[in-house]
Amino acid sequence: MIVFFKYLIILSFLLLQVSCDKQSTPFVYSPSDAYMSTLNQGGSARDFVILKDVNAENFYYSSFYSNSNLMIPCSSEIDEFSCDDRFWCGWSSNQCDPLTKDLLLVANEFDGLLIYEILSNQNDISLSLIxxxxGFEYTDDPLENIVDLELRSIYYSEQSQTLFVLDKFEYVYNIYLPALLIDDSENNNCSVNTFNPINSLVCGAIDSYHATQFSVNESGSQSGGFGLGGVPTEIFILNKHNSNNELYLDESYSEVQLINYTFPPLETACFGNGSPTSSCVSENIDNLSYNVTDVHFNNDFIFVGNPSDDYYSFNVYQYNSVSQQMNFIDEMVTSSKVSTLNYALNSQNEGYIYWGQRNGGCYITLLPANGFFDGNNTIFHLGEGFTVNDIEYDSGENILLLSCGSDGVLVYDWNDDSGLEPVFIGHFTSSYAYKAKLYNSNTVIVGTELGLELFNIGE
Known part of the structure; x- marks a missing residue:
């Protein structure tokens, strides 16, 4: 049953009375220009997801090829008291209406999965832990295995209403998010007392499963699941095999495995015990270096960082969704170890590949549609000398954020349609930064070793 905490954590921000014309002279921030608030947590906030305008009445589950709303409608409440007593409802004009809320979902190294409601009031932000x-770590042998949940990555699939979280060197978990957000007393036939909303995804032998990264494809073409919620979902998982633990191995190595669903998650979330039905394709990309650092999927390309111990590089693979095979296309040799990878299409359907390096900054270049690098294309080099742990680009606000560990967060103004080099506009000094994202155009939320840290970026 969902627990709503009455304690409200208030995070106030100083409004910066400055103006910045992005097309002319950018304002360069210093640590004193932005008021910082810290929400300390029990461990490092390694990753997080921001969900905007969530309306719980839109949550549903699929049953017998039709969709059913999960939450009892707010309109069923006939008085103000009973209406306002429900988290997702509010009384207005003598009727009970559904509320929309912004949520912050955090993968914390020791606190596990944390979900906050984000409350905004002009330039003040409040976070309420809901x-x-x-305590959901899976173990097949509790007498032998130490339960040590250590969440590192998180991803939300809106089309399947499924949250994926990674417990490093353990499992990726499939979580039916609506079941966590809607109280059992307001839930239509999908109670957590009957169905388990949190399930592990395993590809291969359980005793050798050590997932360290994952990336999601929400437009796969596998068979099965033809209901209204039947959009296929596939998960690419970086699994590491350690010869010290798997004694039959001559040497340690990594592989990229594929998990897909026989039936989409929405069709099994409220059926049986709620466990997804999935299949596995192993050894699709295998014999990679044990020291692979990242795997990223987008637009039928798969990128693998540090596939070899002989030199620094990352590989590009083309994914065939029909055969479910990943074919090597090209590699990019780099000057130092690749720490993170990203890829995104601009509004002109041009694909940009971003990669961060250890003590080498961030590089950006176009990747042609065939997946082969063109030596004539410009390569932008940002943050030279910084170790870049994560790269986040907000195309709506034209803001590029580089999370640089103990060096904080670098902020750039960039329009990826322009073909022009990103322009540096700020450097926020934070605790060790793992991930940074923009919220509501003027707030940067940073996941750090101490928890969450927030900065006002101005207007």
Whole structure:
């Protein structure tokens, strides 16, 4: 049953009375220009997801090829008291209406999964903790295996209403998010007392499963699941095999495995015990270096960082969704170790590949549609000398954020349609930064070793 905490954590921000014309002279921020608030947590906030305008009445589950709303409608409440007593409802004009809310979902290294409601009032932000869980780690042998949930990555699939979280060197978990957000007393036939909303995804032998990264494809073409919620979902998982633990191995190595669903998650979330039905394709990309650092999927390309111990590089693979095979296309040799990878299409359907390096900054270049690098294309080099742990580009606000560990966060103004080099506009000094994202155009939320840190970026 969902637990709503009455304690409200208030994070106030100083409004910066400055103006910045992005097309002319950018304002360069210093640590004193932005008021910082810290929400300390029990461990490092390694990753997080921001969900905007969530309306719980839109949550549904699929049953017998039709969709059913999960939450009892707010309109069923006939008085103000019973209406306002429900988290997702509000009384207005003598009727009970559904509310929309912004949520912050955090993968914390020791606190587990944390979900906050984001409350905005002009330039003040409040976070209210509405759900926490650090006790869902799966183990097939509790007498032998130490339960040590250590969440590192998180991803939300809106089309399947499924949250994916990674417990490093353990499993990727499939979580039916609506079941965590809607109280059992307001839930139509999908109670957590009957169905388990949190399930592990395993590809291969359980005793050798050590997932360290994952990336999601929401437009796969596998068979099965033809209901209204039947959009296929595939997960690419970087699994590492350690010869010290798997004694039959001559040497340690990594592989990229594929998990897909026989039936989409929405069709099994409220059926049986709620466990997804999935299949596995192993050894699709295998014999990679044990020291692979990242795997990223987008637009039928798969990128693998540090596939070899002989030199620094990352590989590009083309994914065939029909055969479910990943074919090597090209590699990019780099000057130092690749720490993170990203790829995104601009509004002109041009694909940009971003990669961060250890003590080498961030590089950006176009990747042609065939996946082969063109030596004539410009390569932008940003943050030279910085170790870049994560790269986040907000195309709506033209803001590029580089999370640089102990060096904080670098902020750039960039329009990826322009073909022009990103322009540096700010450097926020934070605790060790793992991930940074923009919220509501003027707030940068940073996941750090101490928890969450927030900065006002101005107007």
């Amino acid at each position: 759900y926490s869980n650090n």
